[in-house]
Amino acid sequence: MARRGFFSRLFGGIADVFSDRPRRATLSEPSPTPPSRRDFYQDTYFAEQGSMGSYGRHRATFDAIPGIETEDENTQRELWESYVRNMLHPHGKVNSLDNPFWSDIGLVPEDFDEGWWEDWRDAYAAMAG
Numbered sequence: 265m266a267r268r269g270f271f272s273r274l275f276g277g278i279a280d281v282f283s284d285r286p287r288r289a290t291l292s293e294p295s296p297t298p299p300s301r302r303d304f305y306q307d308t309y310f311a312e313q314g315s316m317g318s319y320g321r322h323r324a325t326f327d328a329i330p331g332i333e334t335e336d337e338n339t340q341r342e343l344w345e346s347y348v349r350n351m352l353h354p355h356g357k358v359n360s361l362d363n364p365f366w367s368d369i370g371l372v373p374e375d376f377d378e379g380w381w382e383d384w385r386d387a388y389a390a391m392a393g
Contacts, residue, residue, distance in 0.1 A: 305344055312348045313391070321387035322352070328380055329369065343369055351384070352391070358384075 302310065309319045326332065326347050332340060350365035351358060359373035359381075366372055 304341055308341075308345055308348055312352060318387050318390035321383070321390055322347075325380070325383045325387050328383065330371070330375060352388070 305323060306316065306319060309322065310316060313319075326344060329343075332343065335343065346365050346368040350363050350368075354363055356362055361367075361372065
């Protein structure tokens, strides 16, 4: 098959514009997929819950844990995973020392004031409603 020369391709392309023949579709580069709008904490919550439901309330409750702000980012992520896994779907009583969250965080339920527990109960109740 012979290649067409430069002018042949140029004038042939111009002729194609004015032709009644359907033009050949050109493939465009696929647009990059937009980055996820969720962050690690939201992704972890969604993976466990299947919806974003009361994410904001649980995140605020988690952020109110005494001393959590002094932990490094990796530790906070590990503790968030434990919180989501063990506090949203506890096996047994949530304030029992048998709950793995307490050993993961290095605190006991008595370290939390009644206000924190009220916030946790409100967030937990919002998941059902």
